[in-house]
Amino acid sequence: MSRPLHTVVCLKVVPKSEEVQVDRESMTLDRTKARSEINPPDMNALEMALSLKDCYGGRVSLLSMGPPFVAAYLRMGIAMGADDAYLLSDRAFGGADTLATSLTLASAVRKIGGSDLVLCGEESSDGATAQVPPGIAAWLNIPQATYALSIAVEEEGFAFVTREIQGGEEDLAVPLPAVVSVKVGVNEPRFMDIDRLHNADQLSPVSVWTAADLDVDPGAIGIGGSPTTVAGLRTATTGGGRRRQVLSGTPDEKAALIYEEIMRYLGVTTPAT
Amino acid sequence: MPESLYGPGEASGIWVFLEHEDGEIVPVSRELLGKARELAGRSESSLTGLVMGNDVEDVAAKASRLDLDRVLTVPHPRLEPFTAEANSFAAAAAIRAQRPDVLLMGATPYGRDLAGRLAVMLQTGLTADCTDLDLEPDSGLLLGEVSGFGGDILAMIKCERRRPQMATVRPGVFAETGHRRAAPAPIDTFAVDVPAQAVPVRVLARRKHHGVDISRAGRLVIAGRGVQGEMSLVESLARVLDAEVGATRVAVDEGWIGRDRQIGQTGIVVRPGLAIVCGASGATQFTVGIDKAGLVVALNQDPEAPIFEQADLCVVEDLFPVVRALLARFESEGAMPS
Numbered sequence A: 001m002s003r004p005l006h007t008v009v010c011l012k013v014v015p016k017s018e019e020v021q022v023d024r025e026s027m028t029l030d031r032t033k034a035r036s037e038i039n040p041p042d043m044n045a046l047e048m049a050l051s052l053k054d055c056y057g058g059r060v061s062l063l064s065m066g067p068p069f070v071a072a073y074l075r076m077g078i079a080m081g082a083d084d085a086y087l088l089s090d091r092a093f094g095g096a097d098t099l100a101t102s103l104t105l106a107s108a109v110r111k112i113g114g115s116d117l118v119l120c121g122e123e124s125s126d127g128a129t130a131q132v133p134p135g136i137a138a139w140l141n142i143p144q145a146t147y148a149l150s151i152a153v154e155e156e157g158f159a160f161v162t163r164e165i166q167g168g169e170e171d172l173a174v175p176l177p178a179v180v181s182v183k184v185g186v187n188e189p190r191f192m193d194i195d196r197l198h199n200a201d202q203l204s205p206v207s208v209w210t211a212a213d214l215d216v217d218p219g220a221i222g223i224g225g226s227p228t229t230v231a232g233l234r235t236a237t238t239g240g241g242r243r244r245q246v247l248s249g250t251p252d253e254k255a256a257l258i259y260e261e262i263m264r265y266l267g268v269t270t271p272a273t
Numbered sequence B: 001m002p003e004s005l006y007g008p009g010e011a012s013g014i015w016v017f018l019e020h021e022d023g024e025i026v027p028v029s030r031e032l033l034g035k036a037r038e039l040a041g042r043s044e045s046s047l048t049g050l051v052m053g054n055d056v057e058d059v060a061a062k063a064s065r066l067d068l069d070r071v072l073t074v075p076h077p078r079l080e081p082f083t084a085e086a087n088s089f090a091a092a093a094a095i096r097a098q099r100p101d102v103l104l105m106g107a108t109p110y111g112r113d114l115a116g117r118l119a120v121m122l123q124t125g126l127t128a129d130c131t132d133l134d135l136e137p138d139s140g141l142l143l144g145e146v147s148g149f150g151g152d153i154l155a156m157i158k159c160e161r162r163r164p165q166m167a168t169v170r171p172g173v174f175a176e177t178g179h180r181r182a183a184p185a186p187i188d189t190f191a192v193d194v195p196a197q198a199v200p201v202r203v204l205a206r207r208k209h210h211g212v213d214i215s216r217a218g219r220l221v222i223a224g225r226g227v228q229g230e231m232s233l234v235e236s237l238a239r240v241l242d243a244e245v246g247a248t249r250v251a252v253d254e255g256w257i258g259r260d261r262q263i264g265q266t267g268i269v270v271r272p273g274l275a276i277v278c279g280a281s282g283a284t285q286f287t288v289g290i291d292k293a294g295l296v297v298a299l300n301q302d303p304e305a306p307i308f309e310q311a312d313l314c315v316v317e318d319l320f321p322v323v324r325a326l327l328a329r330f331e332s333e334g335a336m337p338s
């Protein structure tokens, strides 16, 4: 049997991608008009952390880097059953690429006092790099397991992870502490406890940390610590170049039109009907 | 900002990480070589294929016939089975010693695991999941094109001061050129010692699904949630069209079809000549996977569905009667030319 686990879950609040606007002048994303949500796979990571706690006991901490409004989403995580929450919020963190983001999150994990597991989502729907979890692992110099489908901690000091690889799965024995990223959809995130939501601030107020609270080189975070920069933006020609021809008629007539188009596309003349 | 381990002035050459499986170089690595050759030509750089693993002689010999200037092997027993920790340790040693300017890898699970760890170890920039690669006109810097900014907007990302410039590219983004060398390329070996503590993770078991590779399918019939599990209908249409069946993630999550057929950001980028998309809403995470298709036919009963922005033929209709009628039509007209 295993000892209680301390898990840190990295939650990113993302704009619903279809609602994001791009400011072409400043080459930045205008997220003000977009509604937000917790990145879906991060919800699966949180559910996994909570069920590990149900199983082995211990504690679940939430960690996010983002603007102040993210605190409201962390309170939802508290309402689902997390024990404490840390929000890294400072203009100095802004504009971070994966190198600076993973350093900032790793520094916060250190400041929290370390943990047995750092759980992340497999990738974020806006950043979509899947590179932050391996980055955190590298900064902390601990092992990683990505695209996890399940985690068990039956043996002291080891996580047994089943994870997805190209065209298959593999089972890993990962010594703790470790970073594990979780596949989207592997579980059904539990509902919030409404009483806990109303009392979230009494239960555990979100700790807000700025750059000064972390033991990190100010030159290594945010835009200044990000080696990659945007060289330019352009509009996709793909998709935009599609015909978008709306077919009319009955279902049978539409099917006939599709048939003709397919035959024409494939270079086959259709018999006159 | 902390410096990378070497700078632009000390860096040269383009490296492509050649991922291999069961003794074969995986498709995405071969696809990358075609693009890398073009970039190497434009920047007058040499092109190296990096082969890591245990018994790599066979793979290296195969690699030496591909369109590259040199194969670099980094052999060690502890590099197989693949773990990100061991492979990043060995790759970082080779990169520090030989200082490539550019390092490209496939955005497969292993490639992404390795890239994310390596970028931090080398203190350099990584552009993930590029949909195209280019060189900036005056500077010659690598430009990685990335989407994921809400669909229509693409950003070109560069890494000015640190080296190597790293990028990953998803399978199917580039077409394989098939160019081969008449005489095999020279094979160099980089000797590295991988200590036991560099391999903390034990691989207990590995199971392959031996599924299909839809990235190469010429025609696809794609099922979304709207198909409501009636896969036999979609499969019948695929059969008469001599097509493969693909799916959105919802269809996969529902268990209607295997994960090896999932298309999109976390699935596969496909480039069929013809794609018939049945009952998919057209979320960006899905449509990035069909951008490169030829003729796209979309069936959805919701006229507002975003999939219609990405389609050549838009069929605003309950998909079932239309697919049945189309099926009947193909069946009565006889076999499809392939």
Ligand SMILES: Cc1cc2nc3c(=O)[nH]c(=O)nc-3n(C[C@H](O)[C@H](O)[C@H](O)COP(=O)(O)OP(=O)(O)OC[C@H]3O[C@@H](n4cnc5c(N)ncnc54)[C@H](O)[C@@H]3O)c2cc1C
Residues within 6 Å of the ligand: A039, A040, A041, A123, A124, A125, A184, B223, B224, B225, B226, B227, B247, B248, B249, B250, B251, B262, B263, B264, B265, B266, B267, B268, B278, B279, B280, B281, B282, B283, B284, B285, B286, B299, B300, B301, B302, B305, B317, B318, B319, B320
């Ligand atoms: C990090 C991340 C990665 C993701 N990666 C992927 C990915 O790789 N691939 C992917 O596909 N998704 C991916 N997704 C999920 C994606 O955002 C969408 O949720 C998904 O693509 C929707 O699938 P769908 O279109 O089948 O279902 P829905 O969005 O539910 O759409 C179903 C559509 O069917 C239509 N319909 C219903 N019944 C009928 C009928 N009888 N006739 C005609 N039309 C009908 C409806 O009008 C609706 O538009 C990802 C999400 C995240 C957060």
Ligand SMILES: Nc1ncnc2c1ncn2[C@@H]1O[C@H](COP(=O)(O)O)[C@@H](O)[C@H]1O
Residues within 6 Å of the ligand: A010, A011, A012, A013, A039, A041, A042, A063, A064, A065, A066, A098, A101, A105, A119, A120, A121, A122, A123, A124, A125, A127, A128, A129, A130, A131, A132, A133
């Ligand atoms: N700003 C952030 N705050 C907290 N977690 C993050 C942040 N960015 C990325 N992550 C975590 O890293 C995962 C992968 O993100 P990405 O590498 O951007 O695709 C996400 O699912 C989160 O768990």
